[in-house]
Amino acid sequence: MAILVLSDSHGLVREVESVVARHPDVEKILHCGDFCVSHQRKPFAGMVLVRGNCDTTKAVPNERQSSWKDLRILQTHGHLYGVKSSLLRLHYRAEETGVNVVLFGHSHTPVCAEERGILFLNPGSLQMPRGFDKPTYAIVEQTDATPEAVFVQVAYYDRAGNPEPRLGGQFSLRR
DSSP states (O other), X not given: OOEEEEOOOTTOOHHHHHHHHHOTTOSEEEEOSOOOSOTTSTTGGGSEEOOOTTOXXXXXXXXXXXXXXXXXXXXXXXXXXXXXXXXXXXXXXXXXXXXXXXXXXXXXXXXXXXXXXXXXXXOOOSSSOOSSSSOEXXXXXXXXXXXXXXXXXXXXXXXXXXXXXXXOEEEEEEO
């Protein structure tokens, strides 16, 4: 089982429905903001959402913390943390909250890196990619856990569902 991570779909509905339908076995779908449609509309109504700078509803929070298996997740859009210029403020927030995974969007640029046992993951944008030549999304799977670490596999896909081997990888995260 895995988590599907999306961001910055900016009004796309059919394309998001296709992505969701392509991965029926995921346990959770997390959208990192700028969905730009009603949060009550399918398929967004079944997702864990955070509000982006282009989303108008106040019913969706700016940030969420959740857990899945051995992962402690901070989910945010990123605009409130200045992610287009640096991940430093987001890293401070991760340390403050004690998470081992940070999911964010806003820059439309895929990011997948581990720093000090924390995975920082931006799935890219399904609508307007930047810094990469294709619209992307990501799948996160916990592959193992020990008392000292949690191991995850991150796979990226383009909007058509083709694997994107230039992105993602295997990571060892802190407990």
